[in-house]
Amino acid sequence: MVFVNETCIGCGVCESIAEWIFKVEDGMSHVIKQPENEAENAATKDAIGACPVNAIQEGAPIIEIASSEKMAA
Numbered sequence: 001m002v003f004v005n006e007t008c009i010g011c012g013v014c015e016s017i018a019e020w021i022f023k024v025e026d027g028m029s030h031v032i033k034q035p036e037n038e039a040e041n042a043a044t045k046d047a048i049g050a051c052p053v054n055a056i057q058e059g060a061p062i063i064e065i066a067s068s069e070k071m072a073a
């Protein structure tokens with residue numbers, strides 16, 4: 001899972017690289033579709049590498065990790 005964290009500055013670089021994955025709205029990028037194939041994964045990796053503030057992350061958002069840990073306890 002790929003997501004954009006709160007450090008995003010809305011520069012639009014990710015959207016310009018992978019417009020079908022990222023969309024900038026209200027000054028922040030949002031993931032509009034998770035990458036599902038090799039081409040989309042490659043474009044997402046390019047966007048991750050190009051983001052000037054490292055706001056694009058892979059994995060589960062912290063809130064989901066916390067809730068799954070709670071369920072396991």
Ligand code: SF4
Nearest residue numbers: 008009011012014051
């Ligand atoms: S490249 Fe990074 S900072 Fe720029 S809009 Fe995308 S997530 Fe936000």
